Amino acid sequence: MADSRDAPLVLGIETSCDETGVGIVRGTTLLADAVASSVDEHARFGGVVPEVASRAHLEAMVPTIERALKEAGVAATDLDGIAVTAGPGLAGALLVGVSAAKAYAYALGKPLYGVNHLASHICVDQLEHGALPEPTMALLVSGGHSSLLLSTDITSDVRPMGATIDDAAGEAFDKIARVLNLGFPGGPVIDRYAKEGDPEAIAFPRGLTGPRDPAYDFSFSGLKTAVARWIEAKRAAGEEVPVRDVAASFQEAVVDVLTRKAVRACRDQGVDHLMIGGGVAANSRLRALAQERCEAAGIRLRVPRPKLCTDNGAMVAALGAEMVARGRAASDWDLSADSSLPVTDPHVPGVSHGHDHDHVHEVAKDNLYS
Amino acid sequence: MLLLALDTATPAVTVALHDGESVVASSSQVDARRHGELLLPAVDRVLAEAGRKLDAVTGIVVGVGPGPYTGLRVGLMTADTFGLVLGVPVYGLCTLDALAYASCIEGPFVAATDARRKEVYWARYADRRTRVTESAVDRPADIADQVAGLPAVGAGARLYPDTFPNAHEPEHVSAAALASLAVEKLEAGEEPAAPRPLYLRRPDAQVPKNYKVVTPK
Ligand SMILES: [Zn+2]
Numbered sequence: 001m002a003d004s005r006d007a008p009l010v011l012g013i014e015t016s017c018d019e020t021g022v023g024i025v026r027g028t029t030l031l032a033d034a035v036a037s038s039v040d041e042h043a044r045f046g047g048v049v050p051e052v053a054s055r056a057h058l059e060a061m062v063p064t065i066e067r068a069l070k071e072a073g074v075a076a077t078d079l080d081g082i083a084v085t086a087g088p089g090l091a092g093a094l095l096v097g098v099s100a101a102k103a104y105a106y107a108l109g110k111p112l113y114g115v116n117h118l119a120s121h122i123c124v125d126q127l128e129h130g131a132l133p134e135p136t137m138a139l140l141v142s143g144g145h146s147s148l149l150l151s152t153d154i155t156s157d158v159r160p161m162g163a164t165i166d167d168a169a170g171e172a173f174d175k176i177a178r179v180l181n182l183g184f185p186g187g188p189v190i191d192r193y194a195k196e197g198d199p200e201a202i203a204f205p206r207g208l209t210g211p212r213d214p215a216y217d218f219s220f221s222g223l224k225t226a227v228a229r230w231i232e233a234k235r236a237a238g239e240e241v242p243v244r245d246v247a248a249s250f251q252e253a254v255v256d257v258l259t260r261k262a263v264r265a266c267r268d269q270g271v272d273h274l275m276i277g278g279g280v281a282a283n284s285r286l287r288a289l290a291q292e293r294c295e296a297a298g299i300r301l302r303v304p305r306p307k308l309c310t311d312n313g314a315m316v317a318a319l320g321a322e323m324v325a326r327g328r329a330a331s332d333w334d335l336s337a338d339s340s341l342p343v344t345d346p347h348v349p350g351v352s353h354g355h356d357h358d359h360v361h362e363v364a365k366d367n368l369y370s
Numbered sequence: 371m372l373l374l375a376l377d378t379a380t381p382a383v384t385v386a387l388h389d390g391e392s393v394v395a396s397s398s399q400v401d402a403r404r405h406g407e408l409l410l411p412a413v414d415r416v417l418a419e420a421g422r423k424l425d426a427v428t429g430i431v432v433g434v435g436p437g438p439y440t441g442l443r444v445g446l447m448t449a450d451t452f453g454l455v456l457g458v459p460v461y462g463l464c465t466l467d468a469l470a471y472a473s474c475i476e477g478p479f480v481a482a483t484d485a486r487r488k489e490v491y492w493a494r495y496a497d498r499r500t501r502v503t504e505s506a507v508d509r510p511a512d513i514a515d516q517v518a519g520l521p522a523v524g525a526g527a528r529l530y531p532d533t534f535p536n537a538h539e540p541e542h543v544s545a546a547a548l549a550s551l552a553v554e555k556l557e558a559g560e561e562p563a564a565p566r567p568l569y570l571r572r573p574d575a576q577v578p579k580n581y582k583v584v585t586p587k
Contacts, residue, residue, distance in 0.1 A: 049575040052573045054443060055567075055569070058443050058447055065454065091440070092443075095406045095440060095443065096443050096447050098406055099409070099443070099444045099451075100451045102448070103410065103448040103452050104451050106410055106413070106424065107451065107455035333410040336406060336407050337406055
């Protein structure tokens with residue numbers, strides 16, 4: 001399934017949160033995935049501090065680009081394009097990546113593609129399982145987002161089916177980990193404790209699952225409060241908190257709702273593929289329950305390996321390569337970082353480049369060979 | 371020599387090209403919120419005006435602040451990345467020094483820029499080439515004694531006339547001045563500084579004391 005040599009060679013830059021990611025792909029083949037994380041610097045704050053993240057991106061960018069090129073064994077001059085996360089994400093953090101990508105593309109004389117972070121999370125699966133079937137239903141869950149998206153064309157048509165109305169799923173993991181004094185980030189540690197606990201020990205609420213609730217939206221705020229209240233009651237009574245059972249029961253409540261709604265969306269829309277991405281996709285119970293329910297419903301499940309699920313540059317490169325392959329318009333040099341870029345914009349085409357594919361091709365050629 | 375100069379540490383997004391003899395092209399736009407959008411097109415325009423391509427550049431000088439961080443990083447990240455691709459040295463110069471260098475004041479004076487939050491970034495100069503204090507960030511009222519009687523340049527001075535009653539040109543830093551100062555320093559054999567940002571403040575970050583209790587008391 002290796003891509004031929006003429007598949008687009010693209011470098012992608014990702015700085016929407018606390019990971020400085022630079023990835024290189026050729027078509028759907030992963031060549032490099034270099035990530036520098038500032039997560040340790042945020043740990044004592046119990047959450048990502050935007051200014052700390054932005055400062056770290058500036059420091060890490062050039063070494064991470066160099067590392068990715070070395071890992072891929074390609075020359076920068078051979079690249080067919082530079083992709084960058086234009087949004088959504090932390091404004092100041094995004095701006096560091098956008099500034100680097102622009103300067104990099106300009107200095108190399110290559111086209112620049114500002115792309116959507118969420119669409120990138122979907123597209124990354126191509127690096128693991130080959131070309132994505134279209135349409136694909138995508139469940140994206142992380143500390144920053146929890147969405148159900150229907151992708152009919154990953155470069156031009158991604159439709160929001162549902163999203164969290166309050167906290168992101170990953171945020172709930174972080175908050176419960178904090179209540180249990182387990183540190184930050186909460187996802188991996190809750191997953192670990194939950195493995196030794198009973199998921200049915202405590203009946204925590206499943207948000208927005210009533211008959212009149214929106215079918216595809218999520219809510220984790222009520223669950224978070226219920227878990228915290230339960231723990232506080234135990235402590236107030238002087239009883240020991242059964243950390244493993246709390247972790248398992250809380251986690252079960254989250255992944256039950258996520259998988260139930262994702263499978264329902266697939267059925268309702270007649271889509272037989274579900275991909276799960278974002279940092280929370282690394283959760284072992286989410287993977288297991290999704291597999292079980294998808295099998296029962298006759299849906300093919302695609303979940304990339306954990307390193308590709310968390311924020312990285314390869315996912316941005318994967319979507320950039322798709323933009324090049326499908327002749328999408330490059331971005332202009334005045335591309336903005338847009339902290340609230342809507343998911344319905346998989347990329348940010350430049351005005352001066354227009355939407356005409358032939359014309360775009362001309363621009364790309366001129367950039368490549370001039 | 372062809373030196374590309376950039377500064378985005380203040381509301382001025384400013385770019386200049388210096389050939390070792392003189393500034394051959396420059397651009398300055400004042401817009402505190404659009405550094406990211408304005409900088410690359412400005413570089414492109416300045417190069418086009420000079421009839422040069424980026425790969426002819428032999429060195430880059432960038433203003434390292436002090437300045438509001440989000441904008442400041444645009445110039446630094448751009449300079450670093452150009453340096454990486456072109457394989458040319460990237461020098462850092464204090465933005466206040468470039469502001470001071472463009473003044474025509476005889477004798478000691480102060481350069482001050484807007485640090486937001488009712489503060490200024492500032493430094494004292496013996497003359498336009500000689501800074502005599504480290505650059506700092508302070509409330510104007512708190513430094514009134516240290517700047518009393520001195521003329522001042524920069525937008526920070528204009529914002530606080532009580533502290534800086536004697537405000538002079540220039541109001542904004544220009545990359546043309548930054549480039550000229552850099553060329554002067556290079557020719558004098560001065561060791562150029564690395565392009566490290568002068569933030570002067572720690573990041574704002576609240577350490578959560580403990581989790582917030584949700585059970586009503
Ligand atoms: Zn993400």
